[in-house]
Amino acid sequence: MRRVGVIGAGKIGGSLLSRLAESGDFELAVSDVHPEQVERFRRYDRVRPASSNLELAEASEIVIVAVKPWDVAGVLEEISPAMGSGGRSVTSVAAGVEIRTIESYLPEGTPVLRVMPNVCASVGLGAAVITANEPGRRVLPEVMDIFGRVGEVMELPERLFDAATALHGSGPAYVALFADALIQAGVREGLPREVARRLVVGTLAGTAVLLKDRSAHQVRDEVMTPGGTTAAAFVAMEKAGFVGAVYDGVNAATRRARELGG
Template sequence: MFKVGVIGAGNMGEAVVRGLINSEKLKSTDIIVSDINRERIDYIVDRYNVAGTTSNRRVVENAEVVFLAVKPKDVEKTLTPLKEFFSEGQVLISLLAGTTTEKIKSLANRPAVIRVMPNTPALIGEGALGVSFGDIPEEKKEEILNLLGGLGRVVEVEEYLMDAVTGLSGSGPAYVFMFIEALIQGGIKEGLSYSQAKELAVQTVIGSAKLLQETEEHPSVLRDRVCSPAGTTIYAVHKLEEKGFKDAVISAVEEASKRSSQLSK
């Protein structure tokens, strides 16, 4: 019996496998992964030394905890043939955007269902994960929280807030990568090489995030500390405000959240 099974070996499925192994929460021999794409399974097996199969049923019948990491549009055709093979007490963790626990339960029947919205930095154990446990027993929650902790920081929320989590942290890495790309391009425009601009931009984002995390100050307080009177930064901040920087980011979170809500209907 495997401790964890993963149905779907795409980017998020791989992130789960790599994150759990690298965090040493599980050994590779504790994990079984399935996907309809044989080449993808061969890659996952070769890289992570896990068990692999093209049979989702084999995963369900041989894992205590199953991560569902398929595309939302494929959830019905994935779970319907597996309905009779789930067992009482088994845990199914859905990573699907815009797919309610109620829908997963209706398709999977017997397992306890937990809804999680991760993001791609889970691949290196630095993900941000929103989780809704529903009516999961307290002792089971602790076990799952420990497991998910191998993928990054876990924030428990009510399920009605999962669309907001999707819009903020689920889609958030894309916004951050775009910001870093813009910083790099700005540096290049001012004469830095790509490698110089990239190193400075990436470390600026990492350092700023860590400073915010460790000081627990409001972001606006830390921003104001960088803005000297009549200095370079206040001029730059004024230009960002003029261009609608914060409004654009808030709107991006809002649009992604709306789309997640639409997917559930």
């Protein structure tokens, strides 16, 4: 049974830890600067709270660093003494922090992987991209399996990670912004707020299922009748710069991801 340690039990780390604990397939350890985060996992028999990040690393084969980008360096310095033996690997989910930066804090030859998941992992419907250094490729299938417990995982070259971070890492917030705008628009047109909310949530859920088997253009064309309501809406949205705003937002997020890595 693989020993996996998770440093940081927030949204991503906590969701992953819960799924792994429920599977019963792993021996798990957790550490977090906030003790209350660790307390949530005491109910699981196979999750052991660690008194320090170093203790966690020493007890684990796969160490998952699920902290904010600005906290990564400090965590890596703490666990570095444990990483030179035992075949241990490090996987980071921090936006913008490149593999070469992670390697600089660890003994030479340490297997290092990067994963960019999103918060949909909390409901088992996440999407994640993954890459690894050369030593890390030997544990790549195992780490893909771990993150596959909370959603879809695909391998991607690291040079595309900033764009992926902007697209799917931040993506749930974009969808939530659009959903809120739709709800507000429905209320403005006279719908009760709860009715508008339920209609929007159901529409987004159903559309997501459709998009698994159809292209976005196909779904759009199936809904849009020439001269109809959808066509009228598209003309108004295009005049307001909707598509351009999406392009600009993803571009700004990509640039910010690069800055975080610097």
